[in-house]
Amino acid sequence: MDESSPSPQPVCAQEMVDLLNCVTASPFDQDKCLCLLHSLRDCVQVKKVKKFTLKEQNEGKVDSKSKKND
Numbered sequence: 001m002d003e004s005s006p007s008p009q010p011v012c013a014q015e016m017v018d019l020l021n022c023v024t025a026s027p028f029d030q031d032k033c034l035c036l037l038h039s040l041r042d043c044v045q046v047k048k049v050k051k052f053t054l055k056e057q058n059e060g061k062v063d064s065k066s067k068k069n070d
């Protein structure tokens with residue numbers, strides 16, 4: 001796989017999007033958002049994500065970096 005080609009989706013991207021959409025929803029469902037927060041937390045622990053960064057704020061891209069044992 002060519003390292004210059006971006007991955008189809010950042011690590012834990014769906015969990016991030018679900019949580020962000022939950023907190024912006026009206027009415028706010030705290031219990032649902034808390035469940036989604038736990039899902040995101042589980043994902044980052046399994047994938048060993050160290051940090052999330054925004055590449056270009058005007059493009060709305062989110063990048064995540066996971067620990068790799070190469």
